[in-house]
Amino acid sequence: MTAVKAGKATISAKYNKKTYKCRVTVKKCVITECESAFDSVANMKIGWNLGNYMDANGNWVQDNTPEAYMTCWGNPIVDESLFKKLRKMGIGAVRVPVTWVNHFVEDGSIDPTWMARVKEVVDWVLANDMYCIVNVHHDTGAAEDSMDRWLFASEDNFNRNQELFSMLWANIADEFKYYGEKLVFEGFNEMIDEACNWTDCSMAAAQAINEYSKCFVDTVRKSGGYNATRNLICNTYAAANFENALYFYSAPSDSVKDHIIGQIHFYEPYELTMNESGGTTKEFTKEDRDLVDAVIDNAGEAFYTRGDRRTPIPWIIGEFSMANRDNTAERIKWFKRVISDAKKWGATCFIWDNGTPENMGYVDRIGDNDPYLDIIKACVEVAR
Secondary structure (H helix, E strand, O other): OOOOOOEEEEEEEEEOOEEEEEEEEEOOOOOOOOOOHHHHHHHHOEEEEOOOOOOOOOOOOOOOOHHHHHHOOOOOOOOHHHHHHHHHHOOOEEEEOOOOHHHEOOOOOEOHHHHHHHHHHHHHHHHOOOEEEEEOOOOEOOOEOOEOOOEOOOHHHHHHHHHHHHHHHHHHHHHOOOOOOOEEEEOOOOOOOOOOOOOOOOHHHHHHHHHHHHHHHHHHHHOOHHHHOOOEEEEOHHHOOOHHHHHOOOOOOOOOOOOEEEEEEEOOOHHHHOOOOOOOOOOOOHHHHHHHHHHHHHHHHHHOOOOHHHOOOOEEEEEEOOOOOOOHHHHHHHHHHHHHHHHHOOOEEEEOOOOOOOOOOOOOOOOOOOOOHHHHHHHHHHHO
16 A cells, blocks of 8 residues: 555455454655765665566567566566575665566556566565666667667657657656665666667767766656655666777766766676677686776776766666686686776676576576575675
């Protein structure tokens, strides 16, 4: 049940011909300013992604129910026990990637059954005293016949979809406007241009990213409640860490100070961490370590001047992970290096977990048979 105003009420329910009553007192909601973006990032410590779950997307999914989408990429339905376990492991924040495109209704609002499932997960995260990030995920990304992408980094796309994008965020913001400061919004995931450029971007494409970020921030702020000062995450082009993506990026001007967070993703070097179509590299070499150091230092220096009026903004690595090639010791070395390097710049890292131990799955989502607990432990220890 949801309270509509402050006051006292009696809730009655009948069960087996008996009436049960519960007296409740609803206190007036006092909105205070959320903690600064710098404090939020620092307090998160180490994060984890509920990947390939609420972000799962396919126009081939036959049963148009939340459960069909949540399981269509092979993951089970989770419950609160997962988040209790994550907290016990030492995880301080959970990023909840969400794809919305298959859940619009005719007036542009969100299917209430889908929103309810998103809210359920958010409530579980927050109830276990972790930060929670909710985003717009596979609504962006490479164009594919099997997936309904609609957000791309171009002026034409922004002009065409600005109204729907704003409506989407107005819906999300209104649903969570009275949730406290530990809920953080991320405008969009890895937005790229229509040509699907992942390794470079034009100034025009980066400008479209900045325009989408400004639209996101303005829309959320207008909704009031805690959203007036909620910390908001604005990504680079493709959430990438290459030079153009970083230096064409500009955090949007905001109606409040110190509540914008930058984000990149980190899968470097590609042959070691990602290349699923033939990568065989297993060892984390000195050359790899030097590359990790250089890329993260470059990002840290860039975000030092990316804020409004060229001021520093805090940032996170919203995804980082390394493909499993039966090389757990080398994976641990890589994870620890990335976290240590990011920590020097005050950045928090979020492990990407797709639920598949053969690839990038680390935590058992419905039991205690956690396949790579040593990796999680190492990440938590270094991040403290």
